[in-house]
Amino acid sequence: MTGLHERTAARLVRHDRVVQAALAMVAAQLLFRAWATYGAWFFGDDFAFISRMNNLGLAPGVAARPYAGHVMPAGMYLTWLTDLVAPFDFRVPATVLLAMQALADAGLLVLLLRLFGARRGILPPLALYLFCAISMPIAIWWAAGVNQLPMxxxxxxALACHVSYLRRGRVRHAVHACLWLLAGLAFYEKTLLVVGGLALFSLCYFARGSLPARVRWLWQRYRAGIVLYAVISCGYLAGYVVVGLNFSPARANNDALPQVVSNMVVHAWAAAMAGGPLHWQYFQQGAVPQPNILVALAGVALVVLVAREIRRCRTRSLRAWLLPGFFLGSSILLVTAGRVSFVGAQISLDYRYQGELAAVTAVALGCAVLPIRGAVECAEPRAASELLDHPSRVAALVSVVSVLATVSSAQYAVHWQDANIARPYFSHLLGDLEQAPAPVPLIDDAVPDTIMWPIGYPLNLQSYLLRDFRDRTDFTEIATDRLSMVDGHGHVEPAVVPVARRAPTGPHGSCGYRIRASGRTIPLNGPVAYGGWWVRIGYLASAASPVRVVAGDAAYTTTVQPGVHALYLRGGIQFDQVRISGLGENVTVCTNDVTVGRPVPRTEFHP
Incomplete structure (x- = not known):
């Protein structure tokens, strides 16, 4: 049977013009996505994923730990694997994203052929999915794509397998759908909505009668599959509520809900259906759709007019729109409860929160217009159409929308590529480390907030993010003479300790504070608190000797060098004196230069 399917597929590719046209469209989309994705780089949450897996270990508990409400162990492991292959080389995750996109494209084409056959009517739904701007953010941002593309x-x-199950009733097809579901749930908890989509599709097209009658119809014929889907769904949902749920669903009922509905339905989804948004509101590297009033109205008008025309000339067409309605409604409630209640309604414009809508709407469009092979009920012609019965008009409309959508997507991709702050930062940093003759003594600081949020501490520390480059770095809390840190542009620069506190002039003339084996406590001219302080001690030593230095709750044992040198050390959380002791017999250290401050790179020091 497998050989028969392979021969049939090969014959379609060689001889069927519809399949050839579909493959050409897929190839065009993948070429465009390759340009957009390979031109991108790591951003924001990408670094948090990399840092977590490189520093906290590979235990399942680490990979499955919730991240902003998401449970995505497979995505975490895939992040670790791509970083293992080539640290900070975005070509590796870009290839994975593109491969996922190709697998999704192939899945849609197989699904359309399984549902409707090789007919020209499958090309408009395919084009809607391939070129819609809704999918662009998740195509080029690893942290978003690694969970949403698998969905x-x-x-x-899963729907293709489920259709085979509904037609033939063989449980193995339901098992195959369940395996796809389990794989998707390992990447993204929102994949659970796919089960709802399968249920809606079954109720609409493979049952008849009232809703209770349809439920009974499906239960009598497909109870084995229903039980499988229910066990997976209920088991996963129960586990997610315990492990990952970090918000109350009741928060969806708040004053922001009308604004969220307007944002997600009109300004985001409907505008994208017309090829929009054609204008974006840019912020740092990201962007949200900001269509002007004409584009927003055109999107709503196009959706309404096309749905109305389909309704006029096709029976049973309205039920198809339950699919995008279900997914969009679920996204609205999830965003309102889990994001808007914390950061405001503007975030609901972000296409990441409805990234699956292009995929779902494409399937719905096909179901609204085309008869489904083997279905109990489906759309059928009932009147002539000035649109649907004229392939040239459909082709013109689809072409215009696809071109506009590609323009919108290109706008987003160009901004994403050009506005990336992390790429030059790490390019400078890794280049400077590569050129250094030896591991560089570095102050361990957080990367800039524009690269990774401080809330991610300690995963945002340079030592965590540069774990793959341990042979080139020497993150330290104590150093002699040479101490460096990374400036805001990623360059390794000498560290300067601006004076916030200093020791008063010592009592021994030019020696200042004379320190011998018994040790000495050197007072500062005021206290420091809240951490982040470094002590600089300029000294003259008569010989090399062990030494112990204490600044608050920070204590170090090191070595003083003969002659004039400077000792740098990280102080404690709060202190108002520095204790130096532990010198060898007959060794004297003189210092009149004890200062405390928060270090800055030399390029950013303004005395």
Whole structure:
């Protein structure tokens, strides 16, 4: 049977013009996505994923630990693997993203052929998915794509398996759909909505009668599959509520809900259906759709007019829109409860929160227009259409929308590529470390807030992010003479300790504070608190000797060198004196230069 399917597929590719046109469209989309994705780089949450897996270990508990409400162990492990292959080389994750996109494209094409056959009517739904701007953010941002692209893959392939189950009743097809679901849930908890999509599709097209009658119809014929889906769904949902749920669903009922609905339905989804948004509101590296009033109205008008025309000339067409309605409604409630209640309604414009809508709407469009092979009920022609019965008009409309959507996507991709702050930062940093003749003594500081949020501490520390480059770095809390740190542009620069506190002039003339084996406590001219302080001790030593230095709750044992040198050390959380002791017999250290401050790179020091 497998050989028969392979021969049939090969014959379609060689001889069927519709399949050839579909493959050409897929190739065009993948070429465009390759340009957009390979031109991108790591951003924000990408670094948090890398830092977590490199520093906290590979235990399942680490990978499955919730991140901003997301449970994505497979995505975490895939992040670790891509970083293992080539640290900070975005070509590796870009290739993975593109491969996921190709798998999703193949899944949609297989699904359309399985549902409707090789007919020209499958090309408009395919084009809607391939070129819609909704999918662009997740195509080029690793942290978003590594969970949402698998959801799209699962939506297409699980539904294709489920259709085979509904037609033939063989449980193995339901098992295959469940395997796809389990794989998707390992990447993204929102994949659970796919089960709802499968249920809606079954109720709409493979049952008849009232809603209770349809439920009974499905239960009598497909109870084995229903039980499988229910066990997976309920088991996963129960586990997610315990492990990952970090918000109350009741928060969805708040004053921001009308604004969220307007944002997600009109300004985001509907505008994208018309090829929009054509204008974005840019902030740092990201962007949210900001269509002007004409584009927003055109999107709503196009959706309404096309749906109305389909309704006029096709029976049973309205039920198809339950699919995007279900996914969009679920996204609205999840965003309102889990994001908007914390950061405001503007975030609901972000396409990441409805990234699957292009995939779902494409399937719905096909179901609204085309008869489904083997379905109990489906759309059928009932009147002539000035649009649907004229392939040239459909092709013109699809072409215009696809071109506009590609322009919108290109706008987003160009900004994403050009506005990346992390790429030059790490390029400078890794280049400077590579050129250094020996491991560089570095102050361990956080990367700039524009690269990774401080809330991610300690994963945002340079030592965590540069774990793969341990042979080139020497993150330290104590150093002699040479101490460096990374400036805001990623360059390794000498560290300067501006004077916030200093020791008063010592009592021994030119020696200042004379320190011998018994040790000495050197007072400062005021206290320091809240941590982040470094002590600089300029000294003259008569010989090399062990030494112990204490500044608050920070204590170090090191060595003083003969002659004039400077000792740098990280102080404690709060202190108002420095204790120096532990010198060898007959060794004298003189210092009149004890200062405390928060270090800055030399390029950023303004005395």
């Amino acid at each position: 799209q893959v699962v939506w297409f392939w």
